[in-house]
Amino acid sequence: MKTQRITLIILLVVSALLALEFVRSKVMTKPKSEKVEESTEKEEENTVQDTNKTPKVSAADSIAKLYAPSAFKDNQLKIQRVKSADKEKREVLNKLYKEKNLDEFSLELYFRAFKEEKIIEVWARDKNKPAFLLLKTFDICNTSGELGPKRKEGDKQIPEGFYRFTSFNPESQYFLSLKINYPNRSDEILGDTSNIGGEIYVHGDCVTVGCIPITDDKIKELYLMAVDAKAAGQKKIPITIFPLKLTEENFNKLKEKHSDKPQLISLWKGLKDGYLLFNQCKKLPNITITSKGEYICKSGC
Numbered sequence: 001m002k003t004q005r006i007t008l009i010i011l012l013v014v015s016a017l018l019a020l021e022f023v024r025s026k027v028m029t030k031p032k033s034e035k036v037e038e039s040t041e042k043e044e045e046n047t048v049q050d051t052n053k054t055p056k057v058s059a060a061d062s063i064a065k066l067y068a069p070s071a072f073k074d075n076q077l078k079i080q081r082v083k084s085a086d087k088e089k090r091e092v093l094n095k096l097y098k099e100k101n102l103d104e105f106s107l108e109l110y111f112r113a114f115k116e117e118k119i120i121e122v123w124a125r126d127k128n129k130p131a132f133l134l135l136k137t138f139d140i141c142n143t144s145g146e147l148g149p150k151r152k153e154g155d156k157q158i159p160e161g162f163y164r165f166t167s168f169n170p171e172s173q174y175f176l177s178l179k180i181n182y183p184n185r186s187d188e189i190l191g192d193t194s195n196i197g198g199e200i201y202v203h204g205d206c207v208t209v210g211c212i213p214i215t216d217d218k219i220k221e222l223y224l225m226a227v228d229a230k231a232a233g234q235k236k237i238p239i240t241i242f243p244l245k246l247t248e249e250n251f252n253k254l255k256e257k258h259s260d261k262p263q264l265i266s267l268w269k270g271l272k273d274g275y276l277l278f279n280q281c282k283k284l285p286n287i288t289i290t291s292k293g294e295y296i297c298k299s300g301c
């Protein structure tokens with residue numbers, strides 16, 4: 001009984017702090033419109049942050065930040081499609097996590113898509129473990145375009161490069177979808193700046209003019225995995241899209257076939273380096289983008 005009273009008092013104090021902070025923010029700032037379930041992370045590729053400044057953080061802000069990930073998942077599960085998917089697939093996912101010795105509440109993910117092989121690999125790790133392990137592989141049920149990057153709107157190309165998911169769409173035209181941050185900085189440098197395109201997703205159904213469809217059934221699992229990772233605190237969920245598995249042998253074949261396209265070969269070399277470095281120790285490589293739009297990969301081992 002004493003423990004219950006203490007817990008109740010703590011909850012009341014937390015609620016009061018959050019209520020005060022909410023009122024203060026309403027008075028001090030004008031409300032801004034937001035896209036539902038849009039990731040709040042800011043684009044950082046071209047941003048230099050002043051690390052010497054220490055922002056003031058209130059007690060309510062700290063508490064809100066602590067519980068924000070679980071609030072995200074709770075909000076997702078209020079939406080019928082996600083709720084139904086979770087009811088259908090949760091047991092499957094829990095069994096998978098258990099088989100791989102993964103803690104759902106400490107989950108981090110990395111996705112690798114291969115256009116030629118038509119698969120998406122989902123790699124996972126616990127936050128307290130250094131290396132990723134292969135969690136599951138999903139088939140890509142349809143593709144468009146050819147090997148090579150997306151460079152403009154309407155070219156029907158699936159992008160190639162190092163990306164991340166930026167938002168969750170639980171009410172997608174294609175059932176459920178995860179938005180990819182195409183165009184990234186490399187695409188902006190090398191693509192058609194007047195009409196580079198966008199709106200690239202991993203989604204359900206089996207139609208595409210540049211996205212990655214994996215059917216309604218499989219997107220349920222993949223989407224929920226991403227929700228679990230975000231709810232566990234992963235701010236950025238990376239996805240790399242490759243033309244194919246870039247072994248040295250496959251890369252040499254591409255070089256020979258496309259010897260008259262040096263920019264394309266340069267892109268694939270950067271992707272190959274990232275592919276091989278990850279394979280070495282199952283840790284994410286460090287990626288930078290040059291002023292020419294080239295990827296430079298350094299080992300994360």
